[in-house]
Amino acid sequence: MKDSIIQLDDTWISVRHTDVLPDRSSILFIHGLGESGLSFIESFDANDLKNYNLIVPDLAGYGRSTSAFNADYSFSAQVDRLSRLIDRFGLQKLFIVGHSMGGDIATLLAQQTEDKILGLINIEGDLTPYDVFISNLATEAAERGEFLKWFKDEFRQTIVYEQWAEKRESCRRYYASLWFCKPEAFLSNAKEIYEQSKSAENEIENKLGARFREIKMKKLFCWGEESLAQETRDYIQQKQTEIPNQRFAGAGHWVMIDKGEVFYSLIGEFCSMKE
Known part of the structure; x- marks a missing residue:
């Protein structure tokens, strides 16, 4: 694994990646709200992905990347930076894997750069309103004028560390990433x-769910059986011809960490299969 810092205007993007070889297909991983590339660190040790270029950026305002140029953390700005990052690395035959908010951004990126995308994997992106929990709390705290206090004390410390971290390694890692996340980036993306x-x-579907459903390219929605709301489960069951999906037994929201070996094996299979 290599670490690079890529300058895009006045924003510096931290990227973990393998050697990028022009004759290989590539996989771009996009993390979720408050997260960083740490959430996909197991990808670099996955035997099923040894023959792919792996690109794992920290979005602007997250992880080791700097704050965003002009403080623009909007999805459109994040998509634009990722599109330019794809060009910087010269990626042509590309698969995109996005987790949670990253699944939403991956959906928008796939629509914008469809000519370069071979397939899209969405890990618990927001298909319906019923799984939008953290963003709702953040927006409500901002409306009360208490976002920073909520973010540091109630959310990061009480909910993530004291309630979630004891149960799962994935939540302990999320807690670590939250310390590097810029609160203004978190709030901007939560509001969106x-x-x-x-x-x-x-x-029942939201705007993001409709966009993912309408995508015609090869795609897969991955979800943990201990995570999704029942309403979302019913939705993907009703739309399974338009939203092919894979359930992961024993996994929570961070499928790629909770069931890493099984997940990355599936990614390798998905990327190797022809339409």
Whole structure:
């Protein structure tokens, strides 16, 4: 694994990656809200991915990357930076894997750069409003004028560290990433998730779910059986012809950590299969 710092305007993006060989297909991993590339660190040791270029950036405002140029953390700005990162590395035959918010961003990126994308894997991105929990709390705290206090004390310390971290390694790693996350990036993206998660009238899916469902390329939605709301499970069951999906027994929200060996084996199989 190598570490590079890529300058995009006045934003410096930290990227973990393998040697990028032009004759190989590539996999770009996009982390979730408050997360960093640490959430995909096992990918570099996965035997099923040895023949792929692996690109694992920290989004602007997250992990080891700097704050965003002009303080723009919007999904469109994050997608633009990732698109430029793809060009910097010269990636052509590309698969995208996004977790949670990263699944939302991956969906938008796939739509924008469809000519270069061979497939899309969405790990518990926001398909319905029923799984948008953290973003709702962050937005409500901001409306009360208490976001920073909520972020540091109630969310990071009480919810993640005291309630979640004891149960799963994935949550302990999430706690570590939260210390490097810029609160302003977290809030900006949480607010956008909150807005995008609103359903159309008489529809269970939200705007992001509709975008993912409408994508025609090879795709897969991955989810942990101990995570998704029942309403979302019912939705993907009803739409399974449009939303092919894979359940992971014993996994929570961080499928790629909770069931890493099985998950990365599936990724290798997905990327090696022809349409």
